[in-house]
Amino acid sequence: MRTHHMKLAGWPVTGHVVETQEDLAAFAAWTKQHTHFGFDTENTGLDVYATDFRCRTAQFSAGDTAWLLPVEQHPRFAWYTARTLERAQRLYIHNAPYDLQVADRHLGVPLETLFPKTTDTGILSRLVDSRSRKEGGTGHKLEELVEHYVDPVAAREIKGSVAQICKELKIKRDDYFRDVPLDDDIFQMYALMDPILAWVLNKTLCPKVPASATHLIPYEHKVAEICTKISRRGFQLDETYTRELATRLRQEETYWLMEIETEIDKLGFLDSEEFNPGSTDQVAEALLYMGHTEFKQTKTGKLQVDDDLLEHLATSGLYFARTIKEYKKAGKWAGTWPESFLTNMDAEGRCHANINTLQARTGRMSITGIPAQTLPSGDWMVRRCFLADEGHVIASIDYQAQELRMAAALSGDERMFNAFINGEDLHQITADAAGVDRKIGKMANFLVCYGGGWKALVEQAKVSESIAKRTIAGFNKAYPGVAALAKQLTKEAGRQGYITTLTGRRLYVDAERAYSAINYRIQSTARDVTARGLIKCDKAGLTEYLRLPIHDEVVASLPKANAPELAHEIGQCLRTQIRGVDFITDPEIAGRSWGSAYGADY
DNA sequence: TCCCCGAGCGCC
DNA sequence: AAAGGGCGCTCGGGGA
Numbered sequence A: 001m002r003t004h005h006m007k008l009a010g011w012p013v014t015g016h017v018v019e020t021q022e023d024l025a026a027f028a029a030w031t032k033q034h035t036h037f038g039f040d041t042e043n044t045g046l047d048v049y050a051t052d053f054r055c056r057t058a059q060f061s062a063g064d065t066a067w068l069l070p071v072e073q074h075p076r077f078a079w080y081t082a083r084t085l086e087r088a089q090r091l092y093i094h095n096a097p098y099d100l101q102v103a104d105r106h107l108g109v110p111l112e113t114l115f116p117k118t119t120d121t122g123i124l125s126r127l128v129d130s131r132s133r134k135e136g137g138t139g140h141k142l143e144e145l146v147e148h149y150v151d152p153v154a155a156r157e158i159k160g161s162v163a164q165i166c167k168e169l170k171i172k173r174d175d176y177f178r179d180v181p182l183d184d185d186i187f188q189m190y191a192l193m194d195p196i197l198a199w200v201l202n203k204t205l206c207p208k209v210p211a212s213a214t215h216l217i218p219y220e221h222k223v224a225e226i227c228t229k230i231s232r233r234g235f236q237l238d239e240t241y242t243r244e245l246a247t248r249l250r251q252e253e254t255y256w257l258m259e260i261e262t263e264i265d266k267l268g269f270l271d272s273e274e275f276n277p278g279s280t281d282q283v284a285e286a287l288l289y290m291g292h293t294e295f296k297q298t299k300t301g302k303l304q305v306d307d308d309l310l311e312h313l314a315t316s317g318l319y320f321a322r323t324i325k326e327y328k329k330a331g332k333w334a335g336t337w338p339e340s341f342l343t344n345m346d347a348e349g350r351c352h353a354n355i356n357t358l359q360a361r362t363g364r365m366s367i368t369g370i371p372a373q374t375l376p377s378g379d380w381m382v383r384r385c386f387l388a389d390e391g392h393v394i395a396s397i398d399y400q401a402q403e404l405r406m407a408a409a410l411s412g413d414e415r416m417f418n419a420f421i422n423g424e425d426l427h428q429i430t431a432d433a434a435g436v437d438r439k440i441g442k443m444a445n446f447l448v449c450y451g452g453g454w455k456a457l458v459e460q461a462k463v464s465e466s467i468a469k470r471t472i473a474g475f476n477k478a479y480p481g482v483a484a485l486a487k488q489l490t491k492e493a494g495r496q497g498y499i500t501t502l503t504g505r506r507l508y509v510d511a512e513r514a515y516s517a518i519n520y521r522i523q524s525t526a527r528d529v530t531a532r533g534l535i536k537c538d539k540a541g542l543t544e545y546l547r548l549p550i551h552d553e554v555v556a557s558l559p560k561a562n563a564p565e566l567a568h569e570i571g572q573c574l575r576t577q578i579r580g581v582d583f584i585t586d587p588e589i590a591g592r593s594w595g596s597a598y599g600a601d602y
Numbered sequence B: 001t002c003c004c005c006g007a008g009c010g011c012c
Numbered sequence C: 001a002a003a004g005g006g007c008g009c010t011c012g013g014g015g016a
Helices: A021-032 A075-087 A096-106 A111-117 A121-128 A142-149 A152-169 A173-179 A185-208 A216-233 A239-267 A280-289 A307-315 A319-336 A338-344 A402-411 A414-422 A426-434 A438-449 A454-461 A465-478 A480-496 A511-539 A560-574 A594-598
Strands: A002-008 A011-017 A036-043 A055-062 A065-069 A090-093 A118-120 A235-237 A354-356 A366-368 A392-399 A498-500 A506-508 A546-549 A553-559 A576-578 A581-583 A585-589
Touching: A002 A185, A011 A021, A011 A185, A021 A065, A021 A075, A036 A096, A036 A185, A055 A075, A055 A185, A065 A075, A065 A185, A075 A096, A075 A111, A090 A096, A090 A111, A090 A185, A096 A111, A096 A118, A096 A216, A111 A118, A111 A216, A118 A121, A118 A216, A121 A142, A121 A185, A121 A216, A142 A152, A142 A185, A152 A173, A152 A185, A216 A354, A216 A511, A216 A546, A239 A280, A239 A319, A239 A338, A280 A319, A307 A319, A319 A338, A392 A402, A392 A560, A392 A594, A402 A414, A402 A438, A402 A480, A402 A511, A402 A581, A414 A426, A414 A480, A414 A581, A426 A438, A426 A465, A438 A454, A438 A465, A438 A480, A438 A511, A454 A465, A465 A480, A480 A498, A480 A511, A498 A511, A506 A511, A511 A546, A511 A553, A511 A560, A511 A576, A553 A560, A560 A585
Parallel strands: A011 A065, A036 A090, A090 A118
Antiparallel strands: A002 A011, A036 A055, A055 A065, A354 A366, A392 A553, A392 A585, A498 A506, A546 A553, A576 A581
């Protein structure tokens, strides 16, 4: 057994390392004295479902003492880890979905056993302040939180120690954790400190959760548990189709690259070998040479070359603009979607999206790994990559106008409220109030909920300044309650620096953008509508069918035979009422692939 | 060489 | 009066 003596915020902390099987007796004796543990694992990587993933070590803490077990060295170390996890009454973990998926898949202790007794300090920190470092918050990484709340020096030393070694050895951080020998002192101290920090952060953060939000603590843990179960199940990839799609897009990219070279050669002023069509700067330069001078500027003063401009130039006959547009699109699509799906796929051909249940500053979820929330919806070719399970079909259950209904519920605006009750066309109402097309009325409706003004409408709807002003004024006339709410929340945000949502969540609002407050309240409360729906689905035993939550929509894989009933049941679970406004859902059943919900045959 | 940022674009 | 909100990912480019 090896023992490390360390310091945290001036206090001594002790870390013990199990080195041989004989050391296990001392570890077991220690665990018998405690019921609550900080917990953490070190592993070969971040993708728990990768075929070469291994759990390397497990660490427990109680108060100022921690233990490390070299799980990868002997099954008995893994066995003791699993028994300790099962026996614990309470676990404190930073970013529990990760470590609990490790325990589930690699230590044989299911999520269902551990999540109900876990406190995730990541969740606590987001309830205290949802903002990232960049947005002026504390951030949510372990090191960031420790630096802010516990001990800046220790935070820097811990983080710095590994960073420095990586620099010396000229390796990446990921490689270090995969390859470092488990008897390395620096590694051991780093690993031992983490569960101690989780323990300390729990103590520190709990009392800082605003009173209005304390009831969200168990709720957010339930939401995280459900989403972790969804991640664990994964979404079946159609590997053959996905490979073909990736290949085809790369071929298109190559074709357009050759077309670009031809165009550049024709010009004769640039070397086509040197020209990089992926560089916005160089494309702008080429366009200048071609005599186009009508550029907008980006906020750093560069010439703006976006889709709008290229499309405009292409339709007015400039083939070069077309080639750039198509080249960029093919490459971007290949790399962002099918190729990334194939990289993320596990041995059974399933993709495990990483669902961050409280990622956005409004509490909205985000999905990383496979960027499932950003798949093109105007075209089925990318969504076609994902399949319902064998014998299943895809179902999509989404809320009807979730955010606009939330605007009605939160503002209590009579006209908007009645429009939903009577099934009137909200977009037409705005349009009529301003004397514009329905399409523009619709844009204005969303824009106001996003805190936007007439200038944004000019950009988006391509209308004149006066029409845009008239439309926004029309909205305010049609729905005065929404305008009043926006004003009231802006004032509230300016006065106290934050707003509180209907569910009690505290959201800080930047003083210089206080007008965002209404959007924050709408978006955040809408997020909670979906999250509460997920909890109802879980209680009804439907989680095994869920594949992805996407803001105001849930995607599911349902057994073909009773897909309609199950889709209806999910829809009923998601449905809710707020202040008399009904949040109704549209269950839709498609075919085997997700693409079939967007027009694909299969 | 690595890391961070801006620009651009996909979604709700 | 005016103010478009929230994400993730890719690439190129500049600085360390």
